[in-house]
Amino acid sequence: MEKAPGGTSVGVDDPYAHVDRCDWITDDGKCRWAVEHGHHDPEFADARSAEEFQCPVVAEGDDHDPSVSATEAAGRWEWRDCPHFRRRERDRACTRCGLEERRMAHTDERPLLEEHHLSYREGSDDDLNHEITIYLCRWCHAKVHQSWARIDDDANPDAEAIAEREGRRTREQSELGFESAADRYEE
Helix, strand or coil: CCECCCCCECCCCCHHHHCCCCCCECCCCEEHHHHHHHHHCHHHHHHHHHCCCECCCCCCCCCCCCCCCHHHCCCCCCHHHCCCCCEECCCCECCCCCCECCCCCCCCCCCCEEEEEEECCCCCCCCCCCCEEEEEEHHHHHHHHHCCCCCCCCCCCCHHHHHHHHHHHHHHHHHHCCCCHHHHCCC
């Protein structure tokens, strides 16, 4: 199993198996990195430009179907082959148990979800290439790092996690409740 720099487990054997697309891919399969940041790697940008910025992992017309692997299409790359690959999860739900985030405005409460790295970037902090992150609730995050729990385990949210989320939902709904002026300023 992959390990974090501190030696704890990240919960997967192959981080790339949990990737459906790169953050730099446009809806039509073009490489945004080559267009926007190509001056950092002119050779890569020129190669992408020659192919009309088509991503070498995503074939034209496959609609980014994750069931079509790069090895099934001859001559295409795998995600790990791209020098500028990055994937950061945007869904605000725990990947392992499905617990959804409930953020309270104007509070310093600890978030229910935490960003979990499946792969750590190499090099400087400015280099975000090959960073792969997902969201885990703080209960699943602890289980993955402190035990043999895996990301793809069939798991349900902890009772404590559900209670915390529902408490936040109740407070949110009470803030949105309507109280008429007549009720607030009874004489």
